[in-house]
Amino acid sequence: MALSVLPHKDELGIKDGQSFVDGEWVEGTSGESWTHVHPATNEECGQFGVASAADVDRAVTAARRAFDEGDWPRWKAKDRIKLLRRVSELLADHADELSRTQTFDNGLPISFGSIYQVSADFAADAFDHHAGWVDKIAGETLPTYTGSDFQILTLKEPVGVVAAVIPWNAPVMLFAQKVAPALAAGCTVVLKPSEYATFSVIRMAQILEEAGVPKGVFNLVLGPGSTTGEALITHPGVDKITFTGSRLVGKRIMEAAADRIARVSLELGGKSPNIIFEDVDVASAAATAMGMVSFGLSGQGCVCHTRALVQESIYDDLVNGAVAMAAATTFGDPFDPAVTSGPLINQRQLDKVVGYIEKGSAEGGRLVCGGDRPGGDLAAGNFVNPTLFADVDNSMTIAQEEIFGPVLAAIPFRDEEDAVRLANQTNYGLGASVHTNDIRRAIRVAKAVRAGSFGVNGYTVMPNAPFGGFKESGLGREGGRQSIEGFLETKTVTIALTDSPI
Numbered sequence: 001m002a003l004s005v006l007p008h009k010d011e012l013g014i015k016d017g018q019s020f021v022d023g024e025w026v027e028g029t030s031g032e033s034w035t036h037v038h039p040a041t042n043e044e045c046g047q048f049g050v051a052s053a054a055d056v057d058r059a060v061t062a063a064r065r066a067f068d069e070g071d072w073p074r075w076k077a078k079d080r081i082k083l084l085r086r087v088s089e090l091l092a093d094h095a096d097e098l099s100r101t102q103t104f105d106n107g108l109p110i111s112f113g114s115i116y117q118v119s120a121d122f123a124a125d126a127f128d129h130h131a132g133w134v135d136k137i138a139g140e141t142l143p144t145y146t147g148s149d150f151q152i153l154t155l156k157e158p159v160g161v162v163a164a165v166i167p168w169n170a171p172v173m174l175f176a177q178k179v180a181p182a183l184a185a186g187c188t189v190v191l192k193p194s195e196y197a198t199f200s201v202i203r204m205a206q207i208l209e210e211a212g213v214p215k216g217v218f219n220l221v222l223g224p225g226s227t228t229g230e231a232l233i234t235h236p237g238v239d240k241i242t243f244t245g246s247r248l249v250g251k252r253i254m255e256a257a258a259d260r261i262a263r264v265s266l267e268l269g270g271k272s273p274n275i276i277f278e279d280v281d282v283a284s285a286a287a288t289a290m291g292m293v294s295f296g297l298s299g300q301g302c303v304c305h306t307r308a309l310v311q312e313s314i315y316d317d318l319v320n321g322a323v324a325m326a327a328a329t330t331f332g333d334p335f336d337p338a339v340t341s342g343p344l345i346n347q348r349q350l351d352k353v354v355g356y357i358e359k360g361s362a363e364g365g366r367l368v369c370g371g372d373r374p375g376g377d378l379a380a381g382n383f384v385n386p387t388l389f390a391d392v393d394n395s396m397t398i399a400q401e402e403i404f405g406p407v408l409a410a411i412p413f414r415d416e417e418d419a420v421r422l423a424n425q426t427n428y429g430l431g432a433s434v435h436t437n438d439i440r441r442a443i444r445v446a447k448a449v450r451a452g453s454f455g456v457n458g459y460t461v462m463p464n465a466p467f468g469g470f471k472e473s474g475l476g477r478e479g480g481r482q483s484i485e486g487f488l489e490t491k492t493v494t495i496a497l498t499d500s501p502i
């Protein structure tokens, strides 16, 4: 029987999507609707009304009103903590349903939906973590240079109305990474999810409503980037834009923000290196290296380590191990727990990845496995077999550009110095890893590689740990104290202590 995800639409109770503006669920007034096409089957399986510029204006106006005139920024810490913890509890209660809805959105195999970093459990913990900051937002008291004529102190205040724009690959986790710290700081939010992953985000918005987030404090606008997204990022009522997505759109966000000096934080793409030294268990390192791009969303993760830098002495063994790992890939119905790997999100991404594979061969990479697409029932979906290029030079296109697909480039290195040089030879700087049993070397390499997060013999992301990029991988950090700081302004207050201050 041909693959179909449609039965899950009823099981999950998915209805046509609506925007959430000023406490009400509304149809977009653009007169246009967006059809959700499932990437594993290319079936049309849902739709939503596109929010027009007028809808976005209503959402920003509601958020503006809730911030400027409403109680939200002035709520008692105790009440805000309670509300954010309630959101956290509801997310945890609905974790399974949210994970299935995410699979309905983007085809992430359900076997990976429970992996902590992309799960509703992560989202629940992010709300819980940020609830914990609410009563710890604190300024400083400072001495003066001129004696005891003044007392100086700083206040931390919410930045205002936040426009949050997120991609399709981890909607549940990324919703929480943005909305939890923004609300904890006392900001109000208008969020635009990706047009390719809306239903799990709608479900999360319903959970915020159920938890009792006041009218206008959280708003959701649905639609593509070119219309709904542009209306949001260029709206003069927005004080800060927090964006996760591609480098190209990140640059456009900065441009739009520059016009009115809006605050910006950006979580962009990567070309993360995985440095593998000869003193490790090669089979295990090879499985990790290939698993990063072949399992889960088939390499469609910002921090997938798509460059394997491998010491020359173990290079051939590592390549053979990676091929064996690629053979363990199972495609199929993403709701089947035995399936390990998902499809590419849409036809455009499929064409892009196929184009990169052709370019890899044309520029002299040695195609060791993959490069093709599975047939039979799977031909209807956007699947690509895990692909390994060996003997890649770090200057080749496939070693420099983010492919966002199941393509691993294996690049040999001589020694530690060579490995660090190659790792840093990129415009990106999101993640990196080293595999070695020499702890001193691990620390030297961790310090030398320019990336926002670094794994030693393993890599992870947590709600309380800052995550973000060096170089063109972004600006700012999500997770932990730095995350909430990104939604605060600092105000310096000077208090005269004498009758005749200067």
Ligand code: NAD
Pocket (backbone or CB within 6 Å): 165, 166, 167, 168, 169, 170, 192, 193, 194, 195, 223, 224, 225, 226, 228, 229, 230, 233, 244, 245, 246, 247, 249, 250, 252, 267, 268, 269, 270, 301, 302, 303, 402, 404, 430, 468, 473, 474
């Ligand atoms: P994308 O940049 O195409 O889209 C991201 C979001 O921006 C979507 O909601 C889209 O509708 C919106 N958008 C597009 N054009 C816009 C515009 N002109 N104005 C306003 N909004 C606009 O990215 P994508 O394909 O959804 O996601 C993949 C990218 O996201 C990859 O580059 C990946 O590395 C990156 N990513 C980064 C992180 C991170 O934390 N650093 C996490 C996940 C994904």
